[in-house]
Amino acid sequence: xxxxxxxxxxxxxxxxxxxxxxxxxxxxxxxxxxxxxxxxxxxxxxxxxxxxxxxxxxxxxxxxxxxxxxxxxxxxxxxxxxxxxxxxxxxxxxxxxxxxxxxxxxxxxxxxxxxxxxxxxxxxxxxxxxxxxxxxxxxxxxxxxxxxxxxxxxxxxxxxxxxxxxxxxxxxxxxxxxxxxxxxxxxxxxxxxxxxxxxxxxxxxxxxxxxxxxxxxxxxxxxxxxxxxxxxxxxxxxxxxxxxxxxxxxxxxxxxxxxxxxxxxxxxxxxxxxxxxxxxxxxxxxxxxxxxxxxxxxxxxxxxxxxxxxxxxxxxxxxxxxxxxxxxxxxxxxxxxxxxxxxxxxxx
Ligand code: KG4
Ligand code: ZN
Numbered sequence: 318x319x320x321x322x323x324x325x326x327x328x329x330x331x332x333x334x335x336x337x338x339x340x341x342x343x344x345x346x347x348x349x350x351x352x353x354x355x356x357x358x359x360x361x362x363x364x365x366x367x368x369x370x371x372x373x374x375x376x377x378x379x380x381x382x383x384x385x386x387x388x389x390x391x392x393x394x395x396x397x398x399x400x401x402x403x404x405x406x407x408x409x410x411x412x413x414x415x416x417x418x419x420x421x422x423x424x425x426x427x428x429x430x431x432x433x434x435x436x437x438x439x440x441x442x443x444x445x446x447x448x449x450x451x452x453x454x455x456x457x458x459x460x461x462x463x464x465x466x467x468x469x470x471x472x473x474x475x476x477x478x479x480x481x482x483x484x485x486x487x488x489x490x491x492x493x494x495x496x497x498x499x500x501x502x503x504x505x506x507x508x509x510x511x512x513x514x515x516x517x518x519x520x521x522x523x524x525x526x527x528x529x530x531x532x533x534x535x536x537x538x539x540x541x542x543x544x545x546x547x548x549x550x551x552x553x554x555x556x557x558x559x560x561x562x563x564x565x566x567x568x569x570x571x572x573x574x575x576x577x578x579x580x581x582x583x584x585x586x587x588x589x590x591x592x593x594x595x596x597x598x599x600x601x602x603x604x605x606x607x608x609x610x611x612x613x614x615x616x617x618x619x620x621x622x623x624x625x626x627x628x629x630x631x632x633x634x635x636x637x638x639x640x641x642x643x644x645x646x647x648x649x650x651x652x653x654x655x656x657x658x659x660x661x662x663x664x665x
Contacts (some may be wrong), residue, residue: 322394322641325418326634327375329411329433330403331458331484332356332367335657336382338393339638341522344441346386347587347631350374353499358581360498361488362457366394368406375414382630395647397637400428400665401658403458416650420579425647427637428665430472430658431628432459435594436640437468438632441593442621451588455482455603456595456627457499461660462533464591465613469643474660475582476533479522483571483597487539490567493545494560499607504564505600513564513602518543518570523577533582538572552556563600572603576610583616591646592619598626 330337332527334350352370356362383390400492401408412428419426436452447594449466460478465471481489484501491500494594496507521536522528544567551558583591583654597603611618625631652665 322638323388323391323392324381324397324634324641326630326637327396327398327411327415328431328628328630329407329631330399330401331373331407331628332362332370333628334371334378335628335630335633336378337629337634338382338386338388339376339631341635341638341642342440342444344631344635345388346382346388348382348385349530349629350378354364356499360492362404363422364404364406366411366517367404371410372408373616375410390418390422392459393422394549395425395427395637395641397427397640399434399633400432400652401431401654401655403431404654408506408656411581412654414654416652426650426652427640427645428648428652429633429636430660430663432461432463432660433468433663434632434636435474436463436465436472436592438594438625438629439592439621440639441618441631441635442625443619446592447590449586449588450590450592451579451583451586452592452594453575454595455483455575455593455597457488459483459595460522460535460594462579464586468663469639469645470663471607472661473618476535476578478530478535478537479531480536481541483537483575484595484623486541486543486571487597490544494558494563499601501597504568505602507570508560509566509604511559511561511563513565514567514653515559515562516547516566518566520570520574523574533578535574535578537571540567540588548580568600568602572600572606575603578606579607580610580616581615583614589615590619592611594611594621596627599623606644
């Protein structure tokens with residue numbers, strides 16, 4: 318192999334046990350064991366269930382990743398792991414496993430930020446990141462707009478959600494509409510048959526003073542409540558609920574605000590590359606509207622393939638490989654987990 322770093326990354330911040338191996342900017346394998354089905358009947362991720370599932374999945378997932386990539390653990394140059402943000406117990410399983418591997422193999426350990434990893438993963442899909450890149454991360458746990466001059470040590474937060482994350486809003490609206498968990502893909506599918514201008518749902522934080530004080534922040538909780546009220550009113554009147562129209566109109570309200578603010582951020586910060594990551598980046602309408610608005614604004618859009626947008630180990634390995642390539646110092650072996658690790662801290 319060339320002298321590019323060979324890095325194994327471990328991700329356990331939520332309900333996916335992800336193990337990926339990256340060689341420089343090349344993805345060798347991305348193995349994910351998910352406990353999502355164990356949470357479905359609760360309508361959300363149960364932290365204790367997730368931690369237990371990580372514990373059971375960790376060793377088999379590492380073994381499978383190495384086998385499929387044809388990599389022996391001793392050949393690795395470094396181990397990287399998500400140290401935050403995320404569920405405390407779930408993070409602990411990943412960090413403890415990474416430390417054990419690093420100590421047993423005598424390899425450097427990099428504790429990295431989950432959000433920066435969502436940005437870095439696009440390197441294995443679309444090549445080096447232009448510096449700076451604008452990144453919008455939208456998932457079940459986070460909705461952030463980030464200015465990224467250097468993904469290994471300079472990530473700046475322009476805005477974030479004030480309440481629900483974008484994916485959380487999708488999941489809650491899905492529940493109101495009687496669709497299964499996680500709701501995002503179901504709302505996306507239902508919306509294809511619906512009219513996105515049927516109902517004029519509110520666009521949070523987009524007018525007047527809000528645009529001064531919360532220019533690049535988001536709020537989806539008012540929208541979620543508006544959808545629930547609208548549906549309740551219909552039900553109380555004994556009328557049927559037009560699921561496809563509600564899904565399409567709700568989805569339009571979310572992706573309209575997301576793309577509008579992301580492109581405004583690009584314009585005001587003079588950035589001509591926009592990267593969208595996180596589970597909600599799989600949304601078909603978000604992709605279409607982002608493409609349309611980016612083309613109009615002369616901004617190049619980068620969206621990793623859906624499997625790399627949701628939580629995975631490849632993203633952690635990709636950031637780890639960047640850290641090694643840029644000569645960043647490894648983390649201390651006493652590396653802590655930090656469930657509310659700030660997005661501006663790339664490495665713990
Ligand atoms: O990144 P991810 O796998 O996990 C978190 O870190 O949260 O994102 C999962 C979230 C869920 O809320 C799910 O409903 C949402 O992403 N999602 C979608 C779509 N696919 C997944 N939301 C809207 N449209 C989709 N097609
Ligand atoms: Zn995530």
